[in-house]
Amino acid sequence: MASTAKEKELTYKEVSDSVLKMLEVPTGGWYVQLLICVSLVLVGASCWTYQILTGMSASGKSHPISWGCYITNFVFWVGIAHSGTLISAVLLLFRARFRMSIYRLAEAMTVFAVMTAGLFPLIHLGRPWFFYWLMPYPNQRTLWPNFRSPLLWDVFAVSTYFTISAVFFFVGLVPDIAAARDRAKTFFRKMLYGITSLGWTGSNSQWKHYMAAYLLFAAFATPLVVSVHSVVSWDFAMSIVPGWHATIFPPYFVAGAIFSGVAMVITLAIPLRKVFKLERIITTEHFDAMSKLIMFTSGIVTYAYITEFYVAWFSNNSFERFQFWFRPFGDFWVAFWGMTFCNCIAPLSLWYKPLRTNIAFLFVLSIIINIGMWLERFNIIFTSLAREYIPSAWGGYNFSWIDVGITIGAFGWFGMWMTLFVKFFPAVAISEIKEILPYPLRDKHALHH
Amino acid sequence: MxxxxxxxxxxxxxxxxxxxxxxxxxxxxxxxxxxxxxxxxxxxxxxxxRSPVRYFNITGALTGLVFGFALAILCSLDYPLRVSAKDVVSIPGFVVIGYECTILFGGLATLLAVLHFCRLPDILxxxxxxxxxxxxxxxxxxxxxxxxxxxxxxxxxxxxxxxxxxxxxx
CATH class of the missing domain: 3.30.70 (Alpha-Beta Plaits)
Incomplete structure (x- = not known):
């Protein structure tokens, strides 16, 4: 494999030093960030508690937009979770070198984003203590869930995605935790890394089975990347609601999820790189590669938006035609045009190469894209439910402060886990970065790497 | 040794x-x-x-496939409610369950295999x-x-x- 000039300058020790330095004693800034995140979690938890105590009317949910803000958030966070497995598994199978520096962060993002997404169906349930009714468990009434329902497929898809992503994430972490264990100084760190590294030593036997298993995990996780958001899209596409009942939904959702997920990786990687001085490990080439992925998926998303309008017109179905008139010119026009600007127009700037390596610009753009992707889910859910078939059933939505509090709390929840993770576990894959460095050879011609 | x-x-x-x-x-x-x-x-x-991990993987995956379809079919037969004119045993709808269980069981079997063959956890x-x-x-x-x-x-x-x-x- 060819190496970039910057990678050649790095040694194994420098890689370990740079990454493990992140685990040193937390600074004041880290505590402030954690405090902000925990405060947001408390805001969200208070709102949820209030909703449980007073009923679902505390949120803005009402007929006809009964999926409202919570399912918008659910689809948004599942989408964010998507790119972690794409970057770690799919790019591993394609031998894409740029994944090495960023995949750990993307995997962590996946696991924490699914943990965030998973909260929303529970919040949406109203009586979250009955969540186990979703599971097929033997019960006295011999009632079983409806396996023909996409909502049940979703339970299986999201829980499988979470389990496999968490396993893939943890297995990938083990050798790096062992590296942290061997340098740990405090009793707490020694215990933490001693237990979580499972006694990993990096012997030839361990590496042999590990590498075989890792490739199999990647091969198994790859279909999940396609399946999880396809199944989420079927929550919509399997219904006959105008604007939802479309065969284009699965690829459209998968591309959108990768688009938003890569943007979130950029949002997280830029401050991390700056704070922990990882410029030699996460280089501008990595951002350039991620920008190209954004350009590609933005193109697919834009094409899907156009196709939806074309199909609505070509179908000559008055309900579909009305729905796609309502989106740009109806009550929620701000969301539609905001989405179009954020997801279709703003990413066009990346065709200009200097902007793909302009870190400040990329940070702002990644936030714009994430706002755009939230608006996309808002558009799909709110506009279609607001204008179904019978005009007497049409309606609007009044956001309540409970909706807003829980949405903000979710960002705090996600941020809290990410903040804790980067301080306690290696957020950059030490062993895999070493893998792509030139081998240390006494005889430089002994091996070709 | x-x-x-x-x-x-x-x-x-x-x-x-x-x-x-x-x-x-x-x-x-x-x-x-x-x-x-x-x-x-x-x-x-x-x-x-070569590592034998792959045998665990395929065994787990096939077990998951059978489990997923069996779960959906047997549960539907135990509570035979026809929904939206679909068959009680509606195989196309159950493909998703079979597919997800294939991946889930295959992944978990691979995890068990890697722990077993790498002799983990190994505290000493x-x-x-x-x-x-x-x-x-x-x-x-x-x-x-x-x-x-x-x-x-x-x-x-x-x-x-x-x-x-x-x-x-x-």
């Missing part, structure tokens, strides 16, 4: 440790090699057999393990008898080991 002594060689260069592995193997001594990353050259030189690390092996050094730990240890030490030194130590017990 057989033998009452463990000779530990610490190496900086990969080609040196590969030479040491070849020599120790040809002397038919039991050994373990260490690397700070998954180095295919070392794993192939030390052990030519093996004799001869050096913390530098997870940092920037390669290593080899050779099991031998007391009478063989001098020869093994000189072999490792001749291959370019930075440091050679002899440890008791295994």
């Amino acid at each position: 057989a033998g009452d002594k463990a000779v530990v060689g610490v190496f900086t260069y990969l080609d040196d440790v590969l030479k040491a592995i070849a020599k120790v193997k040809s002397a038919q001594l039991d050994f373990r090699a260490y690397a700070p990353f998954g180095c295919p050259e070392i794993t192939e030189a030390a052990d030519e057999q 690390r093996k004799v001869g393990y050096d913390p530098r092996f997870t940092d920037d050094k390669f290593g080899i730990v050779v099991s031998c008898t007391g009478s063989q240890s001098d020869d093994v030490q000189s072999t490792l030194k001749s291959c370019g080991a930075d440091e050679v130590q002899v440890k008791d017990g295994l």
